[in-house]
Amino acid sequence: MSANMDNHIVRFLGLMTVAALMVLAPSHARAQRVSPAPKADDSPAGNSQNGKKLFTSYGCFECHGHQAEGTPEGKTRLGPNPISFRELVKYIRQPTGQMPPYTSKVASDADLADIYAFLQSLPQPPKADSIPALK
């Protein structure tokens, strides 16, 4: 085990600049679709259940959390209400910050569509005022 773990993570966290991935548009929780239908916006049809699995197996959760909740130190929250699919893919393929690039060799467009469907399916959190532990 390297002895400089913590320093690396402090820098890694501190320098993440993926703010462009922050939430932009409202969305609704989606049920899994057996036969996905095309959408009106630019996002392709995807399988949210498969996207959830990919979000774990591709290690997205390692930085962003299993519910894509992110952390305040640069590991951007990805959902609910993700940015547009086009912006998401652009960043994943060619990130401008610390995030490692996911080229099409390791994550296909279809995979990303499923992950996007998962992000769209995430429920809205409770209001902070409704949580006693946060008062």
Added chain:
Amino acid sequence: MARKLTVDRRKFLKGAAGGVAGLVASTTAIRAKEPTPVQSASAPLMPKEVDPSNVDVLTTDRSGSDFMVDVLKSLGFEYIASNPGSSFRGLHESVINYGGNQAPEFITCCHEESAIGMAHGYAKIEGKPMCVFVHSNVGLQHGSMAIFNAYCDRVPVYLIAGNTIDATVRRPGVEWDHSAQDLAAMVRDFLKWDDLPISLPHFAESAVRAYKIAMTTPTMPVLLVADSELQEGPIAPDAKFHIPKLALATPPQGESGSVAEAARLLVAAENPVIIADRAARTPAGMMHLIGLAEALQAPVIDQEGRLNFPTRHPLNHTQRSRALMADADVILGLELTDFWGTVHSMRDQLHRTSKPTTRDGAKLISISATDLDVKGNHQDIQRYPEVDLAIAGDAETTLPSLLEAVKRSITNDRKRTLQDRGSKLADAYQKALVQTRSQATYGWDTSPITIPRLSAEMWAQIKNEDWSLVSDVGHASRWPLRMWSFDKHYQFIGGSGGAGVGYGAPASAGAALANKKHGRLSVSIQTDGDLMYAPGILWTMAHHHIPLLSVMHNNRAYHQEVMHIQRMANRHNRGITRAGIGTTIQDPNIDFARVAQGMGVYAQGPITDPKDLGPALRRAIEVVKRGEPALIDAVTEPR
């Protein structure tokens, strides 16, 4: 020198109350005339140099180690943390019998890294060193990483290592393996000072000197090598040795002209920013920093090497650091471990690039004692920062004069401008606080448990207590520091310093031991990988009734390393699904509650449903309030 020690030892110690040099000389002369003793079958291991007149003297009422304990008592040590070892058996026995095992009390550890880690955490709460005994070269090697952490963290740790210097009296076999010519050599790169006393007066002088050096800013670990023959040799019942007076050196203050220039720059600045890392060594340090920030109405970014600034103070803008740094025209760095890294970003991609995070022309002022003691091998020195004004001195000691200089420089007109700035900063602070609370709600009810949920549940249980968070929280994305109200110096002790895994559990235990007599509720967020380095610390806590609530941040991985391997896999286009090989702690999942229970610690878990966390914490806190350790195993998100 070693040869002289062997020949002279026994008679030297018997008459050591007299003139040392004279005794050495006289006994050497006597020894030269003595015939070589005949070895018998019953005593095949007897060194040939032994004085035959002493062969049948098998006991003594006083030994050199008794005097060594007198010295340790004079220095005010409360505890000696140690894993037992034969090279200091004399000292060990003297501590528990001659010294009554009180002040200092022997704390049994299961690994030297645990013992030194305990001393590290203890010092950051108590403000003085704990003594640690280590067993010659093997114990020192076991403990070397913990020494390095304390060194990087500028924390005093007082080490005594046993060693058998005289080759002719070593027992064959293991004692040879466990002896060294220059024992301190292996850790000298990260010690402030070490010595090998060859007489009891020498031990006394070096022991007091070592304490003084360890406690002089910048504080660091020191090591004394205690020769086993010096420990075990008899001394006359009426022997009296001098123990030198201890007078600690006062910390150095920055030069007055430079301090005045720093004040001028800060008062004239439109957007000054104060950044503190290990600035507040004591509660006074926090008080002085509050005074400076309020006088300037300047935001403070706490890098949290120590708790420098209250988290709920409206001038605490740690969470807005990036935006503040980009706008700052004057940046004051107080005891920063990495000024260059503070004002630059580095991108970890195939080609590493870096760029400043500050605007052109921003003035950088450093006040730090780091420049006063620098070594060359290990690179904790970090990259060279191009500051405009470098003030060598202890920041905490310098702050009062800086504050006075600032106050003298502020005109009434300027004061109104500063108050306007303070109002805007207070508004920004409140917005950031609301944003933090909102961010904590995402994934609130999900499993694995999110770190903000874990932090909020802990805060709900401790906020009305006199609590102390004795673990680092960098691995927890600093959530407690975002959510809890820290306003006392002892409520947070920073991180490991050297980033060596294995610091967390023992340092928490040592800090909790220091908190015990103050009646504080010690809590830690304990990572799984760290605890697995030396889990025997759990037994130590149970055995010595150290009240500490350890809440596992159990993400079942060396998570940092998972991300590093994933980064490499992405970079090499070789697939991204195998980063867990060699980096995760699964299959089987470790049942930390059972591990802790097996060592006598109250424990519950694994807890996967966040709704179960609050009640479990309540039950565990009751145990801790009764003076015992407790552990809650929470299965969590990675960060």
